[in-house]
Amino acid sequence: MAAHRPDTECDSVPNVDLSNLNVRARIALFLPRIQGRFSVGVTTFVTPVRPPQSIGTAKLKRSAGKKQEQPSHALFLEEVAFTAYYPADVSAASKKGVPWFLRPIRESLHGFAAFLGLPSWLLWPVVYLFGAFLRIPAYPNAPLLSPSKADINASQWPLVIFSHGLGGGRTVYSQFCSRLAASGKIVLAVEHRDGTGTVCMPRSWNQGMKSGPRPIFYLRETDIHWDDSDKIDTHPIPLRGQQLVFRHHEVHIAYSTFCRFLRNDPTLDLETIDGSPFDKSSWLSSDQSSDAAKVRYQDGIVFTGHSFGGCTVxxxxxxxxxxxxxxxxxxxxxxxxxxxxxxxxxxxTPFPRKKATDEASVAEESVRSSVEGVFATENGTPNGRSLHPRMLVINSEAFTIWKDHFARLQEVVAGWEPEGGKILTLVGSAHVSFSDFPVLPIIRKKTAQPILDTIAKLSLAFLEDKLDEALETLPKTKMEVKIVGVKKDGKPKRKLVGNVGDVIVL
Structure with missing residues (x-):
C-alpha cells in the first residue's frame, strides 16, 4: 500500500477465540456497495512453482535461540496466488460476502503489527473485530457470467492484471478491482509473496502433496543479510530490486497459468486457496481456441498497480x-x-517491442512460451516509434508535491506519452486513497469515497477511450502550490490549491 518512508518494528499478539460469538454469523461490516453494471465474483487461485526457486541473494536473519522454520533465502518462490475479480452469474440464492482480512486472522494481526511498527496488543481489538465481520460486497467463487448473456458489444471479457504496493495484498484494493470487474473486466490481483505484503501463507507442493502454510510477514532491511561472497547489488534499494525480480516471476506465472486454465490444460495444477469448490465450467468454452474463449487473453492486456505495484509495472x-x-x-x-x-x-523507458501480427510467428512464440499471442522484440513501427502500451498515471497530492520525485515522474511519462496530458492529480488525496483503508466501515472519511470513485471513473474512461469526456464532467483546477506551515524538520509544508477531488491535468 504505502511506500517510501523508513520502516519500523513489530511485536506479538495474544490468541483470541471468536468461535463462540453467536452474532458472528448474522453481522457483517461491508465495504461500500460496488458501483457498476455487473455483480462481482471473487475467487482466489493458487498454483505451484516447480521446482521452487530462490530469487536473489537476500537471506533471512536467524533469531537467537530459534530454529529456522523456513528457507534461509528471504525470497523463495514455491507457490503463486492471485485473486480474480470478475462479472458474476448470480441468482437470488447467491450469498454475498468475501472476507477482507486474510485467514487465519491471528497471522493477519501479526502482519499488520509488523508493517505498522505497532505492538500487536494495541491492534488486536480492531483487527479481530474487522477480521471477524468485515466483508467485500461480492460473491465468493460465483460462476463467471458468460459474455453472451451479458449483452455487451464484445464476445470476450478483457483481462487486467493488478500489482499491489507495500503493505498491500490481494484484498486491500478490492474497491478498485471490483469496480473494474463490475464494468465488465476480469481483474487478476496478484498476491506478491516477496515480503511486501502484511502477510501471506504459501505452501510447498511436492509430488501431489502440499505442506502446511507458512506465514511470511513484511520484510525490512533489518530482517535480512547478504553473505560476504554475494555479488554487490547495483539497484538503488537492493532489497526492493530483488523483490522486483520476484514480482516479475509472479506476474508472468499468474498470467501464463490463467491462460492455461482458460484453455483447459489437463496438465495444470490449479485450485482455490482454501480448497473450496468453484464452477470451473463457467470459465471454459466448448471450443478451446483463444478466439472462442470467454476472456480475451491473447492480446489487449491491461497492467495496473499502486505505489510499489506501479513500480513493478x-x-x-x-x-x-x-x-x-x-x-x-x-x-x-x-x-x-x-x-x-x-x-x-x-x-x-519503454522496452521496444512490436506486436506479432503474422499468424505463424504468433503460433511459434505461443509454443515456446505456453502462452498464446505475445509481442516480439523487434524495433520500429510504421510511424517510426517503438510500439508500447498507452499509459495513464493518477497521482495523489502527496506524491505530486514531492518535488524531486514528481519531476522524475514527468520525465518518465514523457517517454511513454510524448504528447503529454497523461498525469492526473487529485487535490486532497493521499497515498492511501487508492486502497480500501480510507473507506473501511466505522472509520471511513467523508471525502474518501468520492476520491476513490473519481480514481475508478478516470481509470475506466482511459481504458474505454473516453478520458477526455470524463474530464469534461469533473471539476478541474490548475497546478498551484501554496505554503501552509512548517514541518518538524523546518522545511515548508506545501499544499495544492483547490477543492478536495479537483483534477489537475498535466
Whole structure:
C-alpha cells in the first residue's frame, strides 16, 4: 500500500477465540456497495512453482535461540496466488460476502503489527473485530457470467492484471478491482509473496502433496543479510530490486497459468486457496481456441498497480522478460501513485517491442512460451516509434508535491506519452486513497469515497477511450502550490490549491 518512508518494528499478539460469538454469523461490516453494471465474483487461485526457486541473494536473519522454520533465502518462490475479480452469474440464492482480512486472522494481526511498527496488543481489538465481520460486497467463487448473456458489444471479457504496493495484498484494493470487474473486466490481483505484503501463507507442493502454510510477514532491511561472497547489488534499494525480480516471476506465472486454465490444460495444477469448490465450467468454452474463449487473453492486456505495484509495472514493461518468459501482450497501463525510487535512473523507458501480427510467428512464440499471442522484440513501427502500451498515471497530492520525485515522474511519462496530458492529480488525496483503508466501515472519511470513485471513473474512461469526456464532467483546477506551515524538520509544508477531488491535468 504505502511506500517510501523508513520502516519500523513489530511485536506479538495474544490468541483470541471468536468461535463462540453467536452474532458472528448474522453481522457483517461491508465495504461500500460496488458501483457498476455487473455483480462481482471473487475467487482466489493458487498454483505451484516447480521446482521452487530462490530469487536473489537476500537471506533471512536467524533469531537467537530459534530454529529456522523456513528457507534461509528471504525470497523463495514455491507457490503463486492471485485473486480474480470478475462479472458474476448470480441468482437470488447467491450469498454475498468475501472476507477482507486474510485467514487465519491471528497471522493477519501479526502482519499488520509488523508493517505498522505497532505492538500487536494495541491492534488486536480492531483487527479481530474487522477480521471477524468485515466483508467485500461480492460473491465468493460465483460462476463467471458468460459474455453472451451479458449483452455487451464484445464476445470476450478483457483481462487486467493488478500489482499491489507495500503493505498491500490481494484484498486491500478490492474497491478498485471490483469496480473494474463490475464494468465488465476480469481483474487478476496478484498476491506478491516477496515480503511486501502484511502477510501471506504459501505452501510447498511436492509430488501431489502440499505442506502446511507458512506465514511470511513484511520484510525490512533489518530482517535480512547478504553473505560476504554475494555479488554487490547495483539497484538503488537492493532489497526492493530483488523483490522486483520476484514480482516479475509472479506476474508472468499468474498470467501464463490463467491462460492455461482458460484453455483447459489437463496438465495444470490449479485450485482455490482454501480448497473450496468453484464452477470451473463457467470459465471454459466448448471450443478451446483463444478466439472462442470467454476472456480475451491473447492480446489487449491491461497492467495496473499502486505505489510499489506501479513500480513493478514500469519495471516489467521497461526490461526484457526474464529467461523462460515471453512478453505479456499489454495494450494499456494505469498506474496509481507510482513509487520510482527502487528503479535505476534515468528511466525507466519503454522496452521496444512490436506486436506479432503474422499468424505463424504468433503460433511459434505461443509454443515456446505456453502462452498464446505475445509481442516480439523487434524495433520500429510504421510511424517510426517503438510500439508500447498507452499509459495513464493518477497521482495523489502527496506524491505530486514531492518535488524531486514528481519531476522524475514527468520525465518518465514523457517517454511513454510524448504528447503529454497523461498525469492526473487529485487535490486532497493521499497515498492511501487508492486502497480500501480510507473507506473501511466505522472509520471511513467523508471525502474518501468520492476520491476513490473519481480514481475508478478516470481509470475506466482511459481504458474505454473516453478520458477526455470524463474530464469534461469533473471539476478541474490548475497546478498551484501554496505554503501552509512548517514541518518538524523546518522545511515548508506545501499544499495544492483547490477543492478536495479537483483534477489537475498535466
Amino acid at each position: 514500469l519495471s516489467l514493461l521497461s526490461t526484457e522478460p526474464l529467461e523462460g518468459y515471453a512478453a505479456i501482450p499489454v495494450e494499456r497501463v494505469v498506474i496509481l501513485d507510482p513509487w520510482l525510487e527502487p528503479l535505476p535512473s534515468p528511466g525507466p
